[in-house]
Amino acid sequence: MPDEKARVYANRQRAYGLFGRDTDTVVHAHLVHDISVAAVTQTNNGTWLPRVDGLITNEPGCAITMNYADCGPIFLYDPVHHAIGLGHAGWQGAVKDLPGAMVRAMQAQFGSDPAQLIAGLGPSIGPCCYEVGEPVITAVHNAFADPDSRLIPQSSSLKPHFDLPEANRRNLARAGVRHIEQSGLCTACRTDLFYSHRAEKGKTGRFGAIFILNE
Numbered sequence: 224m225p226d227e228k229a230r231v232y233a234n235r236q237r238a239y240g241l242f243g244r245d246t247d248t249v250v251h252a253h254l255v256h257d258i259s260v261a262a263v264t265q266t267n268n269g270t271w272l273p274r275v276d277g278l279i280t281n282e283p284g285c286a287i288t289m290n291y292a293d294c295g296p297i298f299l300y301d302p303v304h305h306a307i308g309l310g311h312a313g314w315q316g317a318v319k320d321l322p323g324a325m326v327r328a329m330q331a332q333f334g335s336d337p338a339q340l341i342a343g344l345g346p347s348i349g350p351c352c353y354e355v356g357e358p359v360i361t362a363v364h365n366a367f368a369d370p371d372s373r374l375i376p377q378s379s380s381l382k383p384h385f386d387l388p389e390a391n392r393r394n395l396a397r398a399g400v401r402h403i404e405q406s407g408l409c410t411a412c413r414t415d416l417f418y419s420h421r422a423e424k425g426k427t428g429r430f431g432a433i434f435i436l437n438e
């Protein structure tokens with residue numbers, strides 16, 4: 224049974240309220256595991272940007288938010304041009320290079336220099352828990368020059384584990400980002416802290432990221 228809608232809205236309200244916001248004063252995204260990135264302002268408040276997995280803004284006070292359960296949250300901050308980006312990349316976003324698309328969108332929109340960006344990778348499913356088969360294995364082989372460093376063989380199983388945070392880190396590095404911090408937390412190991420689609424077999428919630436440039 225999914226959670227009741229009223230409860231979901233109440234919980235969202237509570238989370239946004241921690242930042243003095245509500246549903247109408249944050250910008251949302253309809254996530255589709257692809258690489259479209261949208262530049263937004265507060266005129267987008269209360270709306271769900273269709274089919275995007277990256278939101279960027281250089282408007283102080285503009286709050287961008289996304290929901291996660293195993294996929295990787297990606298945070299980018301440009302301290303020189305004062306701009307931020309928030310992204311969502313699971314294996315599909317990783318092989319299609321959503322992190323790189325975010326960097327390039329910030330370059331194009333705000334003149335960001337990738338070498339000056341500060342990146343953070345939030346909690347996602349880790350290499351300890353992310354057993355994968357096809358089509359992930361082939362997609363990873365096609366996307367990375369050294370796929371074996373991202374597909375870790377397991378002695379107990381024929382199926383390898385995918386290192387999603389390392390793949391997202393590698394995408395950022397490939398786009399020229401030098402400062403990258405990783406949470407090191409696995410959402411499937413730490414269901415005491417996070418929701419995990421994989422560990423909880425689809426019946427789970429989402430945890431949210433809210434990213435705001437100070438005014």
Ligand SMILES: [Zn+2]
Pocket residue numbers: 348349350351352409410411412413
């Ligand atoms: Zn784990």
